[in-house]
Amino acid sequence: MNLQFGLYQQQSLKLTMTQELKQAIELLQYSSQELVSFLEEKAIENPLIQLEHTNVKYIDLHSDGSKKRKSYKNERDYKQWIDQISQSSINLQDYLFMQLSLKTLTNSEKAVLSYLIYNLDSNGYLTVPIEEVAKKNDVELVVVNRCLDILHGLEPVGVGARNLQECLLLQVNQKKDCPTLVNTILTQYFLEFADRKWKPLSKQLGVEINEIQWAADYIKTLNPRPGAAYHSEKAQYIVPDLIVTLENDTIELDLFQKHLPNVQFQKDYYKMMSSYKDQQVKHFLKEKTQDYQWIMRSLQQRKETLLKVGMAIIQKQYDFFLKGPEYLKPLTMKEISEEINVHESTVSRSVREKFIQTPFGTYELRYFFSTSIMKSNSIDEVDQASAQQVKMRISHLIEHENKLKPLSDQGIADDLKNEGIIISRRTVAKYRDQLNIPSSSKRKRFA
Template sequence: MDIKAGLWQQQTMKLALTQELTQAIALLQYSAHELSAFLESKEMENPLLQIEDNNIRAIDPQVDRWKPKGKKIDKDEKNWIEQIGEKVVALDEYLLSQLNMKEVTPGQKKVISYLIQCIDENGYLIADLEEVSAHFQISSAEVQLCVNLLQDLEPDGIGAGSLRECLLIQLRKKEQKDLLAEKIVDEYFLLFADKKWKDLAKKLEVDIKEIQRVFDCLQSLNPRPGAIFHHEKPAYIIPDVIIDREGNNLAVKVFDDAVPKVRFNETYYKQLVTYKNPEVSRFLQEKQQDYHWLIKSLEQRKETLLKVGLKIAEKQQDFFHKGPQFLKPMTMKELSDELGIHESTVSRAVRGKFAQTPYGMLELKSFFTSTIQTVSNESASSSQVKSMISRYIAEENKQNPLSDQEIAQILEDREGIIVSRRTVAKYRDRLGIPSSSKRKRYE
């Protein structure tokens, strides 16, 4: 092989990601919240960039309450009781208030107070009892006594170490004892949970209907006794696109009212431009160019979002006029081909963004579903098939539930939709519906 050093000319084609293009791509995939945060950070970097958020204000419930058109509501007519905030009681506070009413020694109270801090949001005790014993320098029996005192508090099942123990505590606290349920949960919980009820009925020498009764009893218990005290702050979603009905037509707009407006700081620019300094001039030129790039990127983002929103409205008219069950199959590739843009651009445009529709706030990506083959020339979406599967299972005979193969056959016979048994099983799992053997009832 002859290897020589030299100079050659060669023509190549490649896409160079400029700063402007990189910024445009980043802005396109930002949600309204992320875009606002990005603009605030840019304001800190660029003194020529001025953020105006006069269009954003907090809602005053005394001023902005909804009222019917043509009717004035006086202050006296307002129900101020509805505006009083709910008092939230934490789980540890609730348990400690009960502990103060119990006859326990100061040492026990100290240990139980520590154990209360080791309860997770579902109400389960996650402490290592051996470490608690060593920490307080007490015996394992004394620690277990404190655990028992903790589990005696309300809500029933609190302080359990497992789901089995949680259910068992609740069963033992019931006024009407269910000895069979206690025995099953205590000794045969895994066999019962796997729904191997015929084997369990033989071992316990009871009718399988009794096992079904125990199952119904356990369904009434709370597997997460601490969850009622876990309050998460509500997540407020700002729509990026609004798609609304106007008679027989659909109106689409990009909702940018929640995004701060970007302005050029003319005053600051005029002050600095008077300095006859090359470095200042270079700085101003870079920041002025950065401002123009940002404005152009924001305009491109809005234009792309509007194009995608319009195309979604155009292709999903039945959904917006008739309901969610009429969602048609549509892919990002199909949309990108019609808009003349790359598929990745569509993907970035819908990432983490929501549309306000007549049927509530929906993710833009939820409008994209795969195509399911049918016996006719028409096509069905995967969401439609999931809805049908859910409906058939809800209407089935619970004593003889439909298998995945039977559901696949029904879809072909009744709806003309061809899906495999494995596809039905996959969609059923995504819907959180158990298999036919676990849906079966014996009464």
Template sequence: MKLQTGLTQEQNLQLNITQELLQAISLLQYTSLELASFLEEKAEENPLLNVDIHFFRTTDPHAKKWNRYRNYEKSGPPVADIEQIPFPGSCSLADYLKTQSLLLPLDGEERKALDYFILNLDGNGYLSVDVEEACRQIGVSKEAGERALAALQRLDPPGVGARSLQECLLLQLERSPGDNALAITVIKDYFQPFVNRKWREISRKLNVSAAEIQKVMDGVQKLNPKPGAAFLQERPHYIIPDFIVKYNDGKWEIEIAEANLIDVKLNRDYVEVFRGNPDPAMKAYFREKMQQYRWLQKSLAQRRETMMKIIGELVKLQEKFFLGEKNQLRPMTMKELAERAGVHESTVSRVVKNKYVRAPGGTFALKDLFSAKLAKNREEISAQQIKSELRAIIDREDKRRPLSDQEIAEIFQKKGISVSRRTIAKYREQIGIPSSNKRRRFGAE
């Protein structure tokens, strides 16, 4: 075999992802807050970049309007409305209990045990330590510990200091007004059969009707299984719409929230400083930072153009839903929306990720607007519409003889909607509706 060297030419096509292209792709998946954080980081790296971010106004009418960097008068730039869930309580569960315990006639050992128990309650208000073991650790008698526990369980909220769900319910029933003798007996002596809904078995043993056991369940469901949860000091959760859709005079108007909330400008002061510097290294640095600024501006413009295109097609597809007709969410996949918008499916996925839209019909997560398609005669129906109809069917059923999943599937078949029993079961669980045997009620409604 003869080996030789030489020069040849060949053509090939390959995709090289530059840093700028990667940046443009990444920007699509940022929410307004994430974009603001990203731009602040870029501004720290690039002195030519001036980022002005207007903070968001809560829906609280007493909240003040203010800017990230400076205050604005009434004529200042707009700020975005957000929905806020405030803190659930003004003090911790431990502080609330200690305040109440100051009025209790306790001796030294009892108060020591009570303080220790309070510090060992979990987030739901349950005692997380063994009483006997705790008494040994803190050096008090078991009897003092038992008295301290009884004192703790008499404090508010009712059920606090329980060591199990069963004990928590019993503590609340014992303090509830009215005749709760049957409920206390059921929870105390037949707790497991009761939660497993073996009501006929309990009714035979207690010589009462199943309808009376049903009433016990109705009463128990009004109790609080987590009495301490309301005192958890969680941070407030905010929903910030990334898109605002309005309907005026028969036309849709779409706004991208960040357009009015984030200003990215060139820092003219630094530009003049760099231009007047004869140092070659400084000139090269200036060219690099200027190129970064231009690429960022181009990426932001491309981001907004792509988002407007996708949201525009989304509004056309879901017009009735955006107007408030919640049952009119038509079936739609990301692939279908991508084809209508003329982009790749992955682009749609990035645009809708963790973003919200505010429309006349409410504020929605974009990902919730996509739904699988099912057949209805020759038309298509969304999974969301199936769930809505499923809930309506179950609401109308005879609770003494609730419909099975198969019977519900047959009702859909009669309506011309092809849906299997397994699909009915899956959708029923997704919307939080129990199975037929757990929906069954005894006696007249």
């Protein structure tokens, strides 16, 4: 074994990632918003790049403003235009302060109530202990409790509660038609009721179990989140990257890019700077020109790859786009990569945070990749079903079950087996949890 130091020549092959390749990979995995941000940053860095936003219309100040506006074609167009007008809304704090302005309060009460209101969460619950409120405002605990009672008397009913039990009791106490059993359950047996230990609870209370069920139905009419109605967020709209249209059983795929800016080359700036004989200026122009060309090639490659992946998904999930989500088939990224002759990681980057608009709604591209489950159609024939199909069947079985005798996970597995879908009880429980469906004991009704 030679352990001597020295200079040696060795020939080897290795794959190096160029800057252009790295940039192409980054652009492929960018979502639409990330791509717009990237292009805007590049336009700031590179004076040869100019972005033109197609969704922004410029007003010609020299045009004749006396032209008549286009009339609405029909009432439907008018309503759509009205929908674009923003509505004024009031938040929970403002609504509570507006009610307090009608009451006669001392300065200390105003200070404590303000502190309480500003420490409500989005659901209207108080997030700080009353001892801390008293300490922060340098008042007695009696004053805090009095202010809390004032807060509990405001609308929406239940605001200022410190837990769910108190929130429900505040609402029940203001209802004149509230059954006595409901008040008793919420006051003394809330944990047993919440854990659905209804049989021992009915014995303790000396009532039939169906009366517990009626009390539960009444409690469900109460609002567990009284402040949520005043906490609204603007809807986040999804802009699809691909659009599928269906005409006469013919599927067409289009790349939607109207929301992306057009990348233009600044010819005037290039001509002006080319007139300079400074070598640093020439080097700068060459570098920025290459940068522009790399971006254009990367964008073009991104378009082509997205269309290839989209077309491959349509071919594999043809029944889905014709008939609906219940016909979704099992599919892996490896199958798509082999179909379009690219690496599996390229497919993974292509579907990252990309959306496709279909006749049945807008879906994330990752939605179409689902694991397979054995499905036996006969003794000799074995087929495969996707996990999404199985979840839909589980949801359908539970939706149409007898609520007095709900299906257990094993019962669902047996029913699916009769349909030819081979699945274990543990897998049923996993899919049920993913669907946010409670267990059979919590779905059971007694009346």
